[in-house]
Amino acid sequence: MRFVMKIILLLIISFLLTEPLNSQTVWEKVNPFMGQFARFQDVRCFDNLNCIGIVENTDTCCDRIVKTTDGGKTWFTHYHEKIYTDDTGMPIFPNPMYMNSIDYLSEDHIYISRSRGKLFKSTDGGITFDTIQVVESIEGKNPSGLYSLDMYDSLVGGAISNSHLYITDDGWKTSKNLSIEAEFIPDDYQIIAHSFIYSGKNQITVYFRVSKEISKNNYHVLYKGLITSINSGETWYLRDILKDFNARSVQITSLFFLDSKIGWASGQVIYDTDNGGRLTHGLVYKTYDSGITWDLIHVDETEPTFGLWDIAFYDELNGIVVGKYGKLLRTTDGGYTWFRDAFLDNYSQNMRVVQKIAFAGENPILSTFSDGLWRGTYTPSSVNESAETVNGLSLYPNPASEYITITKPSEGFEPSEGSEIKIFNTLGECVLKESIHPMTPSHRMNVESLPRGVYYLRIGNRTQMFVKM
Structure with missing residues (x-):
């Protein structure tokens, strides 16, 4: 099951990396x-x-x-x-x-x-x-x-x-x-x-x-x-x-x-x-x-x-x-x-x-x-595209050095979508995770321990990319 989930995440990451080609x-x-x-x-x-x-x-x-x-x-x-x-x-x-x-x-x-x-x-x-x-x-x-x-x-x-x-x-x-x-x-x-x-x-x-x-x-x-x-x-x-x-x-x-x-x-x-x-x-x-x-x-x-x-x-x-x-x-x-x-x-x-x-x-x-x-x-979505436009998640600051704040959408986000935040590297490996209350509108997360690079934050089926400085 873990192998299947890793493959799915890699496909999501691949899509996020190649999506700009459409713009x-x-x-x-x-x-x-x-x-x-x-x-x-x-x-x-x-x-x-x-x-x-x-x-x-x-x-x-x-x-x-x-x-x-x-x-x-x-x-x-x-x-x-x-x-x-x-x-x-x-x-x-x-x-x-x-x-x-x-x-x-x-x-x-x-x-x-x-x-x-x-x-x-x-x-x-x-x-x-x-x-x-x-x-x-x-x-x-x-x-x-x-x-x-x-x-x-x-x-x-x-x-x-x-x-x-x-x-x-x-x-x-x-x-x-x-x-x-x-x-x-x-x-x-x-x-x-x-x-x-x-x-x-x-x-x-x-x-x-x-x-x-x-x-x-x-x-x-x-x-x-x-x-x-x-x-x-x-x-x-x-x-x-x-x-x-x-x-x-x-x-x-x-x-x-x-x-x-x-x-x-x-x-x-x-x-x-x-x-x-x-x-x-x-x-x-x-x-x-x-x-x-x-x-x-x-x-x-x-x-x-x-x-x-x-x-x-x-x-x-x-x-x-x-x-x-x-x-x-x-x-x-x-x-x-x-x-x-x-x-x-x-x-x-x-x-x-x-x-x-x-x-x-x-x-x-x-x-x-x-x-x-x-x-x-550029097409309107290809520069400074906000995370909320894509998947309802807002993540800032991006790039981040010590902390990131994740804000979930005020509408359309069901508690069943997840009570855990997971962060993955570009290899599809989970490198950090934290539990959150399903109804919490925003959450502050410490990412200072992560090496510099590109990461993908996931809550339920929603994924957002960010850069760690």
Whole structure:
């Protein structure tokens, strides 16, 4: 009998995990025509209506900033970069002043990282821009470009250039090269910063590697992964992702924090195959403590297998991660399970070599290398779907850390439906249970002992999913 009940529960769980497939996102192409090969570099939104994107050189003009004020339904050109020419008057390609990453903090404040160590800053919503030289030239050589720009607010932020992290606390009036020093980094090794993000005013997470050159173009990599400080760089916490895999290469490609505590990282791991080829899988890590610890919560092996390259979340449960060649996955449980949310023909896949994702409110905005801008619309039940709509049970908070409160429906719930609460893991194993009075309208339950993950709470024949942090 126990075996039969376990099978039934697994079927229920399977249904709950696959149910979102019935509410696929509807995608609509929304960008104005800017040439066949418009290469969108980045899109960022500061609320549910206002977003801006940057577009690399196209076959019709030059780099530009595009903007929407209606949640991505319509877009217009907000700023045109000039065409740079050489001494003969011929356009220089690639653009020596290209734009690559953007931060849109408010209606007034826009920051854009550029090549040759420069930064665009606007305090009037993009009507005018100041150009700031963050990195100076050395011995007459042009400095490297700025990338991985992230601003916590209009004053505190940073960007990376030539593997160094530059930070500011006065809106880029001044900046400094942040020296990352920790006892676990040997003196003869060099730390290389690849990307970073602010999760709080004093909280920084950096994707990095620690290595040293042992012969010409031959490096020994000691650590590779995520390093976090919650006190402006005074102390650091290391998460070495190399130890998670016996692989040729592992890489973090994107960092996203929903608030000062909860964040995700996407990436890829590359294996050598027996026939001399390579196999790539996607990765998703998650933190609940500002980046002090990171858990590997998902390894993606679905086609096309080119890793996962950008990740964003609307709330604690609903998010999207994108890969190369049109791969787009969606989660409704905080990143523990993912399902395919876009199916493309071969031509469309090939046009989407690179993709980036952002949210304008609950609407995802997808920017692509050569397939323009796309806006997603969920069916009404697929975002923030309340438990009561599904089965009459209300469960909060979700995600939960210590306690959950279960509220039964005021009508339609019979005492015969159950006087016991059971919690199951995704393997169908009962990991916690408590008795309740059949007529009790609500019940508070301690779940602090449960490991982090996805669980299913059952009363009678009613089941509700929740996430334990």
